[in-house]
Amino acid sequence: MKAQKISRLGYALLGLLRQRPSSGYDLRKIFSSTAMKTYSDSPGAVYPALRRLEQQGLIRGSLEHGSGLRRRQIFHHTPKGLAELKKWIVRPITQDDLARRDLEVLLRFAFSEEVVGPVASVQLLKSLQAELVVHLAVLSEQLAAARSKMSISGRLAFECGLRGCESWLEWTRYAIATYEKQEKGGKS
Amino acid sequence: MKAQKISRLGYALLGLLRQRPSSGYDLRKIFSSTAMKTYSDSPGAVYPALRRLEQQGLIRGSLEHGSGLRRRQIFHHTPKGLAELKKWIVRPITQDDLARRDLEVLLRFAFSEEVVGPVASVQLLKSLQAELVVHLAVLSEQLAAARSKMSISGRLAFECGLRGCESWLEWTRYAIATYEKQEKGGKS
DNA sequence: CGCCCCATGTAAGACGTTACATGATTGA
DNA sequence: TCAATCATGTAACGTCTTACATGGGGCG
Missing domain, CATH: 1.10.10.10 (Winged helix-like DNA-binding domain superfamily/Winged helix DNA-binding domain)
Structure with missing residues (x-):
């Protein structure tokens, strides 16, 4: 019901x-x-x-x-x-979120600050960061395993996905840093 | 029919x-x-x-x-x-492809080399590159316009999208370079 | 024999796409 | 008055999700 x-x-x-x-x-x-x-x-x-x-x-x-x-x-x-x-x-982020649900996580984060507050936003970021690290490891492993069997464009496409993940990971660091700076500055 | x-x-x-x-x-x-x-x-x-x-x-x-x-x-x-x-x-890449169709373009590229050949792969990359430049400009403009009205997490999420685009753009350059190197090397 | 994997399928329901329809209001 | 935009809706259709069902085959 x-x-x-x-x-x-x-x-x-x-x-x-x-x-x-x-x-x-x-x-x-x-x-x-x-x-x-x-x-x-x-x-x-x-x-x-x-x-x-x-x-x-x-x-x-x-x-x-x-x-x-x-x-x-x-x-x-x-x-x-x-x-x-x-x-x-505030749902915990899963590998599934990274692999399937394209940008749903990003929307959750975009809304997070105003809905659940900046502390939760940072938590979300850290959770995302942790999952990204795992996901990156999996992807790297898969690339290494399949590399020899792929066409160049296939490999490049895979690498694009990898780079995208790395870019996300870097972004989480930047985002977390942004919040931490914010906290030190004006607590207003 | x-x-x-x-x-x-x-x-x-x-x-x-x-x-x-x-x-x-x-x-x-x-x-x-x-x-x-x-x-x-x-x-x-x-x-x-x-x-x-x-x-x-x-x-x-x-x-x-x-x-x-x-x-x-x-x-x-x-x-x-x-x-x-x-x-x-080989469909021309549109802004719509970048905004909506998450990773469909990447799949097209992954298959491209074996289906339509490396020349078409490079064409696809260049087409993608051109659209990405436009898309980036649009996004930057939108961010500048909306920046003041956004929460921190909202802005960061937007920046994540922007960075993703930049990462893609950088990747297209790398991918094109890879193909060009390939061509110079062994034509086998 | 029982259990798990192979391998295929189907049925109900939710959701989005596409296209059409309607009416009120604004501006040329 | 005519077109465009505002604002809402509906109907048909296709596709995916979820869950269930079916049977062969290998293994302990």
């Missing part, structure tokens, strides 16, 4: 709605015009997703009675929605 | 089958055990996908009558399948 799953799009919407109550149209604009193009801006994806979130009690919509009478529904998150968002963000 | 679309999984299967005729089980093993974990290894995804490819005349299966009598269907690509694979690989 309870925990039916939330799709990637669902989490993206939930996170955005926590930042600022918005209409479906607003959200679609974000997906079509910003760097969040990984998410579908099509009405056939967004509106049903919002409906599902509402049915699960994670968001609530209210009709806006602004100047014009053009109907426009503004959604905002509920306490339950915020709780789900938190749960999603 | 003709050109119904092929899914990402479909192209992955087609590319693997060009490398080596395999059974559905073999292919699933590749997805579950190698770096190609982005693709589903579940029977509910792989077998129907193979069936679709077969119905479109892109692959053909033949029952193996090996030592044991355990049924096992080996698939191999048809000329039509190879043609579709080529078309997919």
